[in-house]
Amino acid sequence: MAGASLDRGKPAFIAGHRGLVGGAVLRHFREQGFGHLLTRTSSELDLRDADAVEAFFAAERPATVVMAAAKVGGILANSTYPADFLSDNLRMQVNVLDAAARHGATHLLFLGSSCIYPKLAPQPIREDSLLTGPLEETNDAYAIAKISGVLQVQALRRQHGVHYVSAMPTNLYGPGDNFHPTHSHVLPGLIRRFHEAKEQGAASVTVWGTGTPRREFLHVDDLARACLFLLENYDDPAPINVGVGEDLPIRELAELVADVVGFEGALEFDTSKPDGTPRKLLDVGRIHDLGWKAEIGLREGLEQTYAWYVEQLAAGALRAA
Numbered sequence: 649m650a651g652a653s654l655d656r657g658k659p660a661f662i663a664g665h666r667g668l669v670g671g672a673v674l675r676h677f678r679e680q681g682f683g684h685l686l687t688r689t690s691s692e693l694d695l696r697d698a699d700a701v702e703a704f705f706a707a708e709r710p711a712t713v714v715m716a717a718a719k720v721g722g723i724l725a726n727s728t729y730p731a732d733f734l735s736d737n738l739r740m741q742v743n744v745l746d747a748a749a750r751h752g753a754t755h756l757l758f759l760g761s762s763c764i765y766p767k768l769a770p771q772p773i774r775e776d777s778l779l780t781g782p783l784e785e786t787n788d789a790y791a792i793a794k795i796s797g798v799l800q801v802q803a804l805r806r807q808h809g810v811h812y813v814s815a816m817p818t819n820l821y822g823p824g825d826n827f828h829p830t831h832s833h834v835l836p837g838l839i840r841r842f843h844e845a846k847e848q849g850a851a852s853v854t855v856w857g858t859g860t861p862r863r864e865f866l867h868v869d870d871l872a873r874a875c876l877f878l879l880e881n882y883d884d885p886a887p888i889n890v891g892v893g894e895d896l897p898i899r900e901l902a903e904l905v906a907d908v909v910g911f912e913g914a915l916e917f918d919t920s921k922p923d924g925t926p927r928k929l930l931d932v933g934r935i936h937d938l939g940w941k942a943e944i945g946l947r948e949g950l951e952q953t954y955a956w957y958v959e960q961l962a963a964g965a966l967r968a969a
């Protein structure tokens with residue numbers, strides 16, 4: 649279904665603009681001529697605080713909202729802090745989506761994640777797999793919060809006639825990522841570990857799990873393009889997948905990162921760490937049919953991200969995580 653027209657001159661709120669996704673969306677929206685972009689850091693506006701969110705929307709009245717603020721982390725962070733991942737994300741979503749509808753935001757994009765689908769969903773995963781089976785245990789709390797967001801978008805559309813939509817991106821990477829040694833996702837985690845091993849002349853690098861799970865990786869600049877594309881061209885209650893349509897085993901990903909970083913030692917696998925879901929490849933047929941496709945190849949995206957990481961490290965400008 650085509651999107652209802654969005655006015656790029658009206659105020660647009662990018663929630664989570666200092667994060668991986670929000671940062672890329674902000675850059676893209678600036679380039680695309682948005683005239684009035686609203687941003688707040690979490691210390692300026694804690695989105696878990698309902699009164700503060702209400703006051704912000706009442707004062708600023710954004711017409712468009714991209715909900716890219718969330719408590720986010722890799723497999724270990726998700727499985728260690730499930731209570732925080734559930735309640736922080738529920739609070740932020742409920743506050744932002746309800747206030748948006750109450751204060752006249754006509755367009756909103758809610759970002760979910762491919763982990764909302766059942767652990768053993770048929771591959772590639774279609775949008776209609778949602779709620780057809782048990783979730784992956786390492787991220788079930790986060791997934792339930794995200795599924796509630798999808799339902800909230802659908803309920804607000806039904807009750808208030810707003811043009812709110814939900815996108816389900818696959819695993820993301822790129823400039824602005826969180827490179828924390830234990831709480832990050834696999835790609836930034838490995839970039840950092842291989843880089844440090846190269847610098848220290850280490851003989852081997854440890855990769856978590858067995859190396860057999862398969863994952864798909866989308867560059868965040870591709871996702872940012874998809875976010876605007878969907879706000880302008882998609883107006884449907886069903887969530888829509890955003891991915892590349894190709895995946896690879898973690899072992900091959902690790903070999904690729906080692907090659908890009910220039911680490912020539914051995915790989916070891918720590919099987920005491922969780923593997924997570926065995927495979928998570930999105931079916932991207934629906935978004936392809938609408939006319940959007942990923943453009944940045946994994947090797948090219950990795951080289952660009954590694955160059956960015958080295959530059960930020962030298963400048964002491966990597967985000968605190």
Ligand SMILES: NC(=O)C1=CN([C@@H]2O[C@H](COP(=O)(O)OP(=O)(O)OC[C@H]3O[C@@H](n4cnc5c(N)ncnc54)[C@H](OP(=O)(O)O)[C@@H]3O)[C@@H](O)[C@H]2O)C=CC1
Nearest residue numbers: 664666667668669689690694695717718720759761819820
């Ligand atoms: N990274 C990935 O691989 C994937 C991400 N996604 C989704 O994309 C969205 C963004 O993720 P990503 O950019 O990676 O996450 P990041 O951790 O990079 O950024 C999250 C942002 O959320 C903001 N935030 C967190 N807590 C609060 C709070 N209490 N109040 C206000 N703002 C807050 C932070 O703001 P501040 O910096 O000011 O503290 C931060 O900039 C999430 O919904 C996530 O589920 C989906 C699939 C994969």
Ligand SMILES: C[C@H]1O[C@H](OP(=O)(O)OP(=O)(O)OC[C@H]2O[C@@H](n3cnc4c(=O)[nH]c(N)nc43)[C@H](O)[C@@H]2O)[C@@H](O)[C@@H](O)C1=O
Nearest residue numbers: 721722723726761763787832833834837856857922923924
């Ligand atoms: C985006 C997505 O992200 C998470 O799910 P995940 O796909 O399992 O993400 P991950 O990137 O953390 O791991 C992918 C695979 O890689 C392996 N792995 C190897 N070495 C490292 C490593 O060094 N760090 C990490 N994190 N993983 C490693 C790891 O063992 C696993 O097999 C959820 O939080 C979920 O909620 C979510 O939305």
